[in-house]
Amino acid sequence: MMHTHSIPAIERERAQTAVTVDVVIMSVRDGALRVLLVERGGEPFAGSWALPGGFIEPDEDAHGAAVRELAEETGVAADGFHLEQLATYSAPDRDPRMRVVSIAHLAFAPDLPDPSEGSDAVAARWWSVEDLLDDPDAPRLAFDHEQILRDALERVRAKLEYTTLATRFLAEPFTIAELRAVYTAVWGAPPDRIGFTRRVLATDGFVGPDPDAASQARTGNPRPMLYRRGEATQLQPALLRSEATSA
Template sequence: MTTNTTDEAIRYTADVVLFAAGHVLLIERGWDPYEGYWALPGGHVDTGETSVAAAARELEEEAGIAVPVADLRQVGAFDAPGRDPRGRYVSVAYTATLPAPVPPRAGDDATAARWWPLDALPDLAFDHADILAAAAAQT
């Protein structure tokens, strides 16, 4: 039996799929990878933080929208090798649905934030189209 002794650094992230009235909230990425592409709000889980707390924090930092942790439902973990060109990333995705869209405010590493109709989405960064589809299937 051969054992792989190479340690691979794994980075832990959280993403949010926020729905409202047939729309999904997306942010425009402000830097590489995928600078200028639209993506789900999300980012790194900080030391001592749960993924759901990170998801709520990143949503507020990147889009200016606060959703209580208790309102976020886990969609699943996304860990396919190659999903991020920076290396191995594992993301836990969460979803919530608002009764109506609220105006977003881009912040942190987002250059823009807006609601997109689910039937007219742009090309998304990373594997975010797969994450969005998984969240939509649960609603």
């Protein structure tokens, strides 16, 4: 009998549970790490800034929903993005409408355009991650999106230590100085220039010379050497931020 009385309550709770995606879209612009936010046009949190996102449709998976929301709310296509799942956020009170579980994603790419507002957003713009998280006068983000942003920042910082994903923030070809600028923007402190350059060039598969770089060197062109992404995905040993920025 106890189970008979509890089943309807469980069914009602399940009926009021929804699954969404939220997308942390990052890019390095004007030397700073920035995140794309949208101004919400409807309740809850109308007028507040939030990460792009929305409910997962019945005929799509979480990845497909993240790609769709990128286009619908910002006008930014997912082509060329690095897109990965970040974490699941399921606090019972994270959304005042109902029980909402969010599968957050992290995305970044080079040379992203200024966004345009979509059907569910009044405005969309790039914000400095540092300002949002460290400036007490910065706007408070809707829902639990500040925590999602903090988690995404730590994910990116860690990935730059042991993977080659820093190159995905850059359009090819690029210089070593531009690659170092990505680490500076993400870590918040510049790696030692000489040590960083030596390490990048000594790591097999991290970067490779641009096809035009050899002829550039032969002609004595004084412009910086240009590189492209290598085939490696992992850094062995890791490029630890505590060591790289100590100088």
